[in-house]
Amino acid sequence: xxxxxxxxxxxxxxxxxxxxxxxxxxxxxxxxxxxxxxxxxxxxxxxxxxxxxxxxxxxxxxxxxxxxxxxxxxxxxxxxxxxxxxxxxxxxxxxxxxxxxxxxxxxxxxxxxxxxxxxxxxxxxxxxxxxxxxxxxxxxxxxxxxxxxxxxxxxxxxxxxxxxxxxxxxxxxxxxxxxxxxxxxxxxxxxxxxxxxxxxxxxxxxxxxxxxxxxxxxxxxxxxxxxxxxxxxxxxxxxxxxx
Amino acid sequence: xxxxxxxxxxxxxxxxxxxxxxxxxxxxxxxxxxxxxxxxxxxxxxxxxxxxxxxxxxxxxxxxxxxxxxxxxxxxxxxxxxxxxxxxxxxxxxxxxxxxxxxxxxxxxxxxxxxxxxxxxxxxxxxxxxxxxxxxxxxxxxxxxxxxxxxxxxxxxxxxxxxxxxxxxxxxxxxxxxxxxxxxxxxxxxxxxxxxxxxxxxxxxxxxxxxxxxxxxxxxxxxxxxxxxxxxxxxxxxxxxxxxxxxxxxxxxxxxxxxxxxxxxxxxxxxxxxxxxxxxxxxxxxxxxxxxxxxxxxxxxxxxxxxxxxxxxxxxxxxxxxxxxxxxxxxxxxxxxxxxxxxxxxxxxxxxxxxxxxxxxxxxxxxxxxxxxxxxxxxxxxxxxxxxxxxxxxxxxxxxxxxxxxxxxxxxxxxxxxxxxxxxxxxxxxxxxxxxxxxxxxx
Ligand SMILES: [Zn+2]
Numbered sequence: 001x002x003x004x005x006x007x008x009x010x011x012x013x014x015x016x017x018x019x020x021x022x023x024x025x026x027x028x029x030x031x032x033x034x035x036x037x038x039x040x041x042x043x044x045x046x047x048x049x050x051x052x053x054x055x056x057x058x059x060x061x062x063x064x065x066x067x068x069x070x071x072x073x074x075x076x077x078x079x080x081x082x083x084x085x086x087x088x089x090x091x092x093x094x095x096x097x098x099x100x101x102x103x104x105x106x107x108x109x110x111x112x113x114x115x116x117x118x119x120x121x122x123x124x125x126x127x128x129x130x131x132x133x134x135x136x137x138x139x140x141x142x143x144x145x146x147x148x149x150x151x152x153x154x155x156x157x158x159x160x161x162x163x164x165x166x167x168x169x170x171x172x173x174x175x176x177x178x179x180x181x182x183x184x185x186x187x188x189x190x191x192x193x194x195x196x197x198x199x200x201x202x203x204x205x206x207x208x209x210x211x212x213x214x215x216x217x218x219x220x221x222x223x224x225x226x227x228x229x230x231x232x233x234x235x236x237x238x239x240x241x242x243x
Numbered sequence: 244x245x246x247x248x249x250x251x252x253x254x255x256x257x258x259x260x261x262x263x264x265x266x267x268x269x270x271x272x273x274x275x276x277x278x279x280x281x282x283x284x285x286x287x288x289x290x291x292x293x294x295x296x297x298x299x300x301x302x303x304x305x306x307x308x309x310x311x312x313x314x315x316x317x318x319x320x321x322x323x324x325x326x327x328x329x330x331x332x333x334x335x336x337x338x339x340x341x342x343x344x345x346x347x348x349x350x351x352x353x354x355x356x357x358x359x360x361x362x363x364x365x366x367x368x369x370x371x372x373x374x375x376x377x378x379x380x381x382x383x384x385x386x387x388x389x390x391x392x393x394x395x396x397x398x399x400x401x402x403x404x405x406x407x408x409x410x411x412x413x414x415x416x417x418x419x420x421x422x423x424x425x426x427x428x429x430x431x432x433x434x435x436x437x438x439x440x441x442x443x444x445x446x447x448x449x450x451x452x453x454x455x456x457x458x459x460x461x462x463x464x465x466x467x468x469x470x471x472x473x474x475x476x477x478x479x480x481x482x483x484x485x486x487x488x489x490x491x492x493x494x495x496x497x498x499x500x501x502x503x504x505x506x507x508x509x510x511x512x513x514x515x516x517x518x519x520x521x522x523x524x525x526x527x528x529x530x531x532x533x534x535x536x537x538x539x540x541x542x543x544x545x546x547x548x549x550x551x552x553x554x555x556x557x558x559x560x561x562x563x564x565x566x567x568x569x570x571x572x573x574x575x576x577x578x579x580x581x582x583x584x585x586x587x588x589x590x591x592x593x594x595x596x597x598x599x600x601x602x603x604x605x606x607x608x609x610x611x612x613x614x615x616x617x618x619x620x621x622x623x624x625x626x627x628x629x630x631x632x633x634x635x636x637x638x639x640x641x642x643x644x645x646x647x648x649x650x651x652x653x654x655x656x657x658x659x660x661x662x663x664x665x666x667x668x669x670x671x672x673x674x675x676x677x678x679x680x681x682x683x684x685x686x
Binding site for chain 1: 378381382383385386387388389441442443444446447452454597598599600601602603604605606625626628629631632633635636646
């Protein structure tokens with residue numbers, strides 16, 4: 001048994017070291033005792049890998065994201081069927097911008113989104129860059145990270161991160177951030193969100209194992225280094241916001 | 244009248260500021276309050292040269308100034324490095340007579356990409372040098388395309404652009420811009436067959452997103468590129484590095500003029516070429532320019548030699564949040580040969596603002612250290628665990644690297660052990676935390 005993670009557009013959508021998310025999922029699954037491979041999917045590819053257990057799409061520039069949307073649109077039904085079947089989708093940075101019903105670009109032009117989630121995206125001319133600290137309804141550990149975006153995501157009722165003590169959320173400073181429903185996860189937290197948040201890594205890795213028909217192991221081992229790095233960042237961010 | 248008042252205020256505050264050692268933006272800020280359009284009223288020199296880009300701005304500006312001055316030009320530039328509109332105002336008025344005439348042949352401005360549009364609202368540069376655009380300080384800059392869009396707002400039709408033909412991204416500023424001069428580097432001994440590094444920003448055309456191909460690369464996405472879809476291709480440069488031997492520390496400019504490199508990096512070679520192109524555009528002499536840049540030692544102290552126990556040390560300042568600065572220094576270390584150890588320190592991500600953002604570590608190609616000469620790598624500083632998590636995903640075997648969280652402990656350990664060469668890779672924000680524990684060599 002080999003678990004397969006489809007990494008969508010790894011060169012086009014490669015900002016902020018997001019490749020580490022796919023790499024860390026692979027490592028966590030392997031550490032849990034199952035072989036895993038990452039399959040790169042390029043914009044030129046006509047089809048998605050059949051039977052993938054997870055799909056990862058990272059951040060690109062706003063123009064790259066619009067191009068990615070055009071290239072992914074023909075695969076929309078296949079992607080939806082896979083996600084409906086319990087495959088895991090993780091969409092980070094501008095990757096999240098593709099997921100909703102509509103995407104309004106910086107020139108004000110409306111594009112039809114992938115409609116895999118019920119929200120609307122607006123790319124603005126102002127950039128938001130901030131550290132983030134918030135709570136995740138899925139586990140007790142706080143979520144840490146950094147936001148680097150120009151998009152607003154409107155109409156999300158099931159965020160991934162709630163009650164931001166630090167940082168800008170989907171629509172407002174200190175609001176909720178990201179999107180989560182079933183096996184679909186999206187966030188504008190940049191880069192290696194799964195390295196920085198071991199609890200989220202474990203949660204998502206467990207869902208991938210479940211999709212592959214495997215029992216969740218008692219423990220999904222995560223690198224001690226990542227755990228220590230997480231602790232340092234939590235402490236730094238708590239000091240920062242006085243909590 | 245308002246201009247005169249603004250000039251007086253600026254000069255007085257600048258004088259007082261220098262006495263008390265305060266920064267250079269305050270006098271300009273007050274002058275702008277008195278006379279908001281003072282920059283459009285001042286009588287500026289014949290040449291106004293702006294320099295922007297992700298890397299090499301300061302070095303390029305210093306070299307242009309040095310070379311032009313050595314040829315008898317009167318040059319004013321923001322040596323204090325404040326390059327927002329307030330700093331530019333201080334610079335211009337501080338060097339103006341009471342009629343507003345700037346007493347110089349060349350006004351040279353290091354321009355932060357993000358503020359260029361605002362700075363050049365009231366006057367337009369005659370020449371605009373863009374050294375390159377790539378991932379740098381993304382916590383502030385977003386991404387290179389975002390920076391490019393900000394720069395577009397500072398480009399006026401009458402300005403001559405001096406652009407890097409080897410950079411597919413910043414070269415898009417020249418599309419449809421008639422007055423554009425190109426500089427570029429030939430395929431040289433140090434060229435790579437294709438772009439290297441962890442990420443590949445040269446994979447897709449910044450104009451049409453078609454696939455690009457490279458016949459050679461200098462570093463990252465800088466090289467000889469062509470889009471296979473829209474056919475856009477590297478422009479033919481007017482000024483070129485025609486030969487480069489970084490090992491021997493020599494360059495040849497335009498097939499005729501040799502330059503000795505004080506700092507033997509591909510980066511520095513690119514900055515020299517940009518400076519050379521700008522000097523010629525201002526009416527400088529090519530041969531004299533090359534001669535003046537030979538062995539020109541940059542003042543900014545990016546390289547510091549020291550002793551630590553039996554180790555001869557070299558600190559290479561790398562700028563956190565700039566993966567290419569790191570990559571360039573790692574490439575340099577790997578190319579030096581001989582046995583060495585490397586200490587990487589990430590303690591404060593920035594000295595200017597708070598952040599815990601370390602995603603840029605994943606953009607750095609630490610595999611470059613996986614060469615026989617590099618005996619051991621030490622990781623230190625507050626974010627050493629983030630570094631270690633990154634190192635776990637490299638090809639370096641685990642026995643080849645270790646973590647010593649406290650910087651003084653790392654220094655103690657090295658002091659007591661070994662005599663191999665030591666390279667320290669870190670940022671301005673963290674360098675003194677180690678250097679203060681060593682015997683520094685005079686610069
Ligand atoms: Zn093209």
